[in-house]
Amino acid sequence: MYQMLDPKTLTVLVTGGTSGIGAAAVRRFAGAGARVIVAGRRAERLKALADEFGDRIHTLELDVRDWDATQAAVAALPAPFASYNVVFANAGLALGLEPAHEVRMEDWDAMVDTNIKGLLHTVRATLPGMIARKEGHVVLTGSIAGDYPYPGGNTYGGSKAFVKQFSLGLWADIAGSGVRVTNIEPGLTETEFSLVRFKGDAARADKIYEGVAPMTGEDIAEQVFFACTLPRHVNINRIQAMQSHQGFGPLTVKRG
Structure with a gap:
């Protein structure tokens, strides 16, 4: 019988762990018996996860855009959480759908600071420990936008590329x-992603998912769980998934 890794042997650090894909991953791993370090900026959501899973959860109120704080938080992890062997660098966001010549520069800065620099801070702070222990898994949250451009996806797509x-x-x-290293690259997935992109405009966010059954945070968390529980001689480089009604957009041709 094919032997998957026992999730009870995993200690998983999840950034962006208080909503969406991150929170779903926390629940998937903790529910299977793993220890989970949840990093996020919303204290009340961190507390709710800790209340739900008890001593299997360690919470970090952390903004991964801050390198000094990220480094210090990882260095101060208590036993038994200090020997983490999965790091899910999931914190990220999209802001706006404006064309490049109309976008607010602060939106571009926020996406670069979170999707690129925050991810780099997370990896750089956690990787040396796993290398020293000769055991670990870095999982990153990418996007199909890293391969397939769409109007208004300029910097978000660039960050995921x-x-x-x-x-x-x-x-x-x-x-x-x-x-090991795995990049998870979802397509249409309904979380708080579009609500954040449209800065709280729920009606506009809902239209993105109108008429389809989008993937959920739980769908993506299951892909993360699968990659991380495969035997250690197997490395999944990339998992790219799309909602079953989603396809590739046509090339844009501007007429006239």
């Missing part, structure tokens, strides 16, 4: 170290 290429470069660096 960075995540894709960084994941491949990271694997080139550490292959054979005992640490």
Whole structure:
């Protein structure tokens, strides 16, 4: 019989763990018996997760855009959470759908600071420990937007293309170290993603999912769980998933 890893042997650090895909991953791993470190900025949601799972959860009120705070939080992890062997660098966001010449610069800055720099801070702070222990798994949240551009997706798509290429470069660096690398690249998934993108405009966010049954945070968390519980000699480089009614957009042709 094919032997998957026992999730009870995993200690999982999840950034962006208080909503959406991150919260679903926390619940999937903790529900299967793993220890989970949940990092996020919303204290009340962190407390709710800790109340739900008790001593299997350790919470970090943390903004991964802050390198010093991220480094300090990882260094101060208590036993038995200090020997984490999965890091899910999931914190990220999209802001707006304006064309490049109309976008607010602060929106671009926020996406770069979170989707790129926050991810780099997370990886750099956690990777040395896993390399030293010769066991671990880095999981990144990318997007189909890293491969397929769409109008208004300019910097968000660019940030996810960075995540894709960084994941491949990271694997080139550490292959054979005992640490695996996986990039999770979802398509249409209903979480708080669109509500954040449209800055609280629920009607506009709901229209994104109108007429289809989008994937859920739980669907994506299951992909993360699968990749992380495969035997350690197997590395899943990328998982790209789309809602079953979603396809590839046509190339844009501007007439006249």
